[in-house]
Amino acid sequence: MTEIPAHTSLWPAPHASGPVFATVHVPGSKSVTNRALVLAALAAEPGWLRRPLRSRDTLLMAASLRAMGVGIEEGVGPDGSGEAWRVIPSGLRGPATVDVGNAGTVMRFLPPVAALADGPVRFDGDPRSYERPLNGVIDALRVLGARIDDDSRGSLPMTVHGSGALDGGRVEIDASSSSQFVSALLLSAPRFNQGVEVRHVGGPLPSMPHIRMTVDMLRTVGAQVDTPESGGEPNVWRVTSGALLGRDLTVEPDLSNAQPFLAAALVTGGKVIVPDWPERTTQPGDRLREIFTLMGGSCELTEQGLEFTGSGSVHGIDVDLSEVGELTPGIAAVAALADSPSTLRGVAHLRLHETDRLAALTKEINELGGDVTETADGLHIRPRRLHGGTFHTYDDHRMATAGAIIGLAVPGVEIENVGTTAKTLPDFPDLWAGMLGN
Structure with missing residues (x-):
C-alpha cells in the first residue's frame, strides 16, 4: 500500500504518456x-x-x-x-x-x-x-x-x-x-x-x-x-411511524468516485472499465455517462461493467449540475483541458461544501495557467494551455482527484495533501497508479 503523505506533503500527479487502458474496481458508495x-x-x-x-x-x-x-x-x-x-x-x-x-x-x-x-x-x-x-x-x-x-x-x-x-x-x-x-x-x-x-x-x-x-x-x-414523485405535494415528504426491517444489503460501487477514472479515459483517449456498474441506481454519479459522453467520450454497459472510451478529443459543455453538484470538481478539471469553453451552472451551494469549491477550483486552475471565472451559481471555464505547479486541496477529497485529472495531461502538477482522498476513496494513490500500470 502506498504510504499516505503527511498533510503538507506534495504528491507528484502521474502524467500519462499515452492513452489509459485499465479496469478499475471502485470501492462502495x-x-x-x-x-x-x-x-x-x-x-x-x-x-x-x-x-x-x-x-x-x-x-x-x-x-x-x-x-x-x-x-x-x-x-x-x-x-x-x-x-x-x-x-x-x-x-x-x-x-x-x-x-x-x-x-x-x-x-x-x-x-x-x-x-x-x-x-x-x-x-x-x-x-x-x-x-x-x-x-x-x-x-x-x-x-x-x-x-x-x-x-x-x-x-x-x-x-x-x-x-x-x-x-x-x-x-x-x-x-x-x-x-x-x-x-x-x-x-x-x-x-x-x-x-x-x-x-x-x-x-x-x-x-x-x-x-x-x-x-x-x-x-x-x-x-x-409519500413523495412528490409518487403523487404527493411538491417539496413535501411524509414518512409513517413504524418498525424497520433488518436487511441483507449489498453496497453499490461509488459512481461519483468512478469519476476520475472515467475522466482518465476521456482526457487520454483511452478506455476504462468499471465493474459492477448498476443498471438502475439513485446515485448521482450515474449522470457521468451522459455528461462525459457529451464531452467527447462514449460508453456501454456490458457484462464486464461500464466501458467508457475517450475519442481523443475533449469538448466543452454547458450543463446544469444542480442535482449532481459533487461531480463539479472533476467536470471542471476536464473542462480546463477541453477544446472549447464550458459553463457549469446550478451549483452555488458548493460554496458550503467541504470547502468553498467554486472559489477553490477557480484559484487552483488559474494558478496553473487556466482561465476560470466564478458566476453567481457556478463557473465559466475557457481552456488555455496549462503548466505545472502545486494544486491545493483544502482538505477536500474531490479537489485532490480533480488535480490528479489535470496532472494526467499536464506534467509537473503536484497535489498537496492527496491523503484527504481517504475521506471517501481509500488508497486513491494506489488505484491511480494501478490504472496507469505503475
Missing part, C-alpha cells in the same frame, strides 16, 4: 453505506451490510453509532462472500460523543438519531465542520420536540439531549443549502411517534438524487414514504 448504517441501527432486528465502504466518513459513522450503543461487527457475510458488517440494533443511549470529522452525512444524519437516545450526545468535529450549515436540522428537531444546546450558532459543536423518543409531526425547513437536511429527518422518521412531514420552503433544492436515494432505501427496509 459512501452515500449508500452511511444511509444503510443509520437505517440498520434503527431497525427492529439485526441486518447485514455487504461490501461497505471503509473510509474516513464511513468509519466515523460506524464509530458514532457504536458510541450510542449500536453493535457493528466487522467480518465476512453469512455465506463467506466477502467483507460485511453485522449491525445489531440496541437501545440508543448516552452520554456519548460523536466525532463528525468533516462528514456532512455524519453531522446531519445523526442528530435525529441522538434525539432518540436515552441521554446526552455531544457532537464535535474538524474546524471546517463548524462552518458548515446545520441550522436546518437543528431548527427542525426543536420543532419536532428535541432539546439541543448549540449556543444559538446553528452549527457545531452542540449537544443533543436525547429523551429516548421524539414526537415528530410536521415541520418546515429551508434545505436549499443542503439536501442532507431533508434526508436526515426522513431516515429517522419511522422511529418518531408521529412519523414526519417535511416541507421544503426555500430556494431550489440541490442534489435531488440523494433524496431519492434516501427514499428508495427507506422503502427497502419497510418504511412507508
